[in-house]
Amino acid sequence: MKMSQGVEWAVHTLLALAWVDDGKPVPTARLAASHELPPAYLNKQLQSLVKAGLLESLPGARGGFRLARRAGDITLMDVVTAIEGPAPAFQCTEIRRRGMGASAPDSCFRTACAVNASMQRAELAWRQALAAQTLEDVRAEADRHAPAMAGVARQAYGRE
Amino acid sequence: MKMSQGVEWAVHTLLALAWVDDGKPVPTARLAASHELPPAYLNKQLQSLVKAGLLESLPGARGGFRLARRAGDITLMDVVTAIEGPAPAFQCTEIRRRGMGASAPDSCFRTACAVNASMQRAELAWRQALAAQTLEDVRAEADRHAPAMAGVARQAYGRE
DNA sequence: GTGCGAATACTCGGATACCGCGTGTCCGAGTAAGTGAGG
């Protein structure tokens, strides 16, 4: 039950791009340097964000990545799904049917597995909590506690 | 972000033990056979449940495992924590301090990382949803939809 | 018949291999910018 490291990188990178805000793309090398991350691996993660429609990539010289939507339209759920994939954390393998379950009447399996249902309810709460928080919200909280960071980010990307 | 298979095994095994209910222990071999699971590996998982105080183990002949508490006092959160460990799924590595963060004033880092805070909020919702559901609740839901399973379980363990 | 002791069979518990997936890296395809010559 460990979340991929890429999620943390992705959110921080998206946050930095939200701080820059202008339409100009930022190349992987700068994004990686701004958090001391391995550039090639960060690039791999960013490609997942492009496929998910969170980032736009511009090839060629002066290319790079920029937000594909407004920060308010990107939820943390979007980011987690983009990196981790859409599969639920708890995967029911229907072991209730195996072993002693094989000798139980079919009527026992008309409805979904109760164990799975309980776990999915909890997971739904998690997903809803993630979907309720946008990148804009995260930015607002960061700006409230550390208003200097937005300027630091813009400076790191040569914007001012 | 994939949960260990052992969680599913643990919940189903605890549920089966809740159906048996009498104080007599059930050995690993029977518990494994009742769901067609590898006995040795299931044993490993059950040991985690013993350490967490959810199960009692009785060594020697006619030994085995039995619930250490009432089913109503065992939450799904307890089970997940026992198998997966207490570490949070999202682990903040404070990458905000690295790279461009190093040139930011210390005042930026007085409060917790906003990214981490958001992820932890979502995770808390998940944990609360897990803690709100007890093994007794799962059993009640299973009995409602498949009332025959309790008897099947008792029979599988030679209880009647 | 009864009590005792040793042999026995069964169980948990931790130590030991295996393997898939996340982690990390590299190089090639493609594009925009820059440059120089020609009109």
Place this chain on the structure above:
DNA sequence: CCTCACTTACTCGGACACGCGGTATCCGAGTATTCGCAC
């Protein structure tokens, strides 16, 4: 001076190794049962 084609340098994108944690297994320590024997 302006236009255009070529060169150049830079960027993304996917293909290629590595390492660690979950998966799976085995064997030894310990105990209740059981059997046999002596009284």
